[in-house]
Amino acid sequence: MGGDLKPREIRPGISWMGAIDWDRRLFDELIPLPDGTSYNAYLVRGSEKTALIDTADPTKREEILGQLDGVERLDVLIVLHVEQDHSGSVPLVLDRYPEIEIVSSPKAVPMIADHLGIPEGRITAVEDGETLSLGDRTLEFIHAPWVHWPETMLAYLREEKILFTCDLFGSHLATNDLFAFDRPRVCEAAKRYFAEIMMPFSNLIEGHLEKLEPYEITMICPSHGPIHDDPDFIVDAYRHWVLDPPKNLVVLPYTSMHGSTARMVDHLIGALTERDVRVEPFNMSVTDLGAYAVRLVDAATVVFATPTVLVGPHPHIVSTAYLTAALRPKLKHAAIVGSYGWAGKAAERLRGLCSTLKVDWLDPVFTKGLPKEETFEALDALADGIAARHEGLESQ
């Protein structure tokens, strides 16, 4: 199911194309999509040439090919990003328009060959700042690597001051709102998207935001989710997510098998609350990973809470720790708490998985079997340590 969507005009001669994936619930077999997603392509007609910016996921090829039925001549296909949800229908567009010029960043050229089987010689590489004239309209290409692959670039339509950003500033949000006027909903979806996809590259995004500062931008057209007709809204949000210091927030991913670890988590939540430290527990047996990831954008501290399975940490927490480190959040402090039946090395092994996290580690708290008085005292001491380190941090 996709809906019979025709191209939608954004400005005269500039149209949204693509597909809304209302039913998709998982991306990369990993990232939950509670609100579905969309794949946006954009058609730009100039007085001499017509360009298509990106395509759509190949599962939606019929939609985008149907929308192109009314486009007799297509001169240029711009690939801003080689990931298949945008480039996957490029070979089909190439079949339809065999003379079309394919344009991408130099880094994307071999990647298009590798991922789509299109010969490198068939692709025109454009340098940073290079322009492409469509007659009365001009596209300027802005290299912006690592948002979120090494080859990504942006395209700026000079006359209308529209910035096409592919994944940057996007959101997994299935909606037929062409524009992002439903601010709270878009902000939440865009922050989740940032957390899952962009956060590992925050330091590079900082540079990209600086690079974009001289550009006057009237509209940002991403490849997922609605168009930003008020670009400041999303650019300012990104600035906060990338640059703000972490907040007074502890994320507490946990799993419990027979209740000991859960009892410790309950106690720690109470102890942190008494000390005015914001805390959010996540039961990783049932938690939506994106809901956890989005809180990592702001959190100053992570506390992993795990029982012991065959000497090591519970696999749910292994997976959580691995992802936490991979997303490179701003976390400053970390701790591990949990329980074991007769012996265990859960804390050491978990910490080894997080070696790339730039955090100071507070002392772990573990109990053999049920938590006892000394366990609760150690958790109170941990809460004291966290509260002291969070002093002066803003709550929101």
Add this chain to the structure above:
Amino acid sequence: MDKWICTVCGYVYDPSIGDPTSGIDPGTPFEDLPDDWVCPECGAPKDMFEKVA
């Protein structure tokens, strides 16, 4: 001093920070990193890095 980026994983070596995990002091230019230094994120060798434009 220039920042260098790992072409495998996007890690940025910032000489003002160094690489504390490998005992590299702040202020160490990328060029002065030992030949056997590897990306602290993904383990890629030095020749997989590019200067950040």
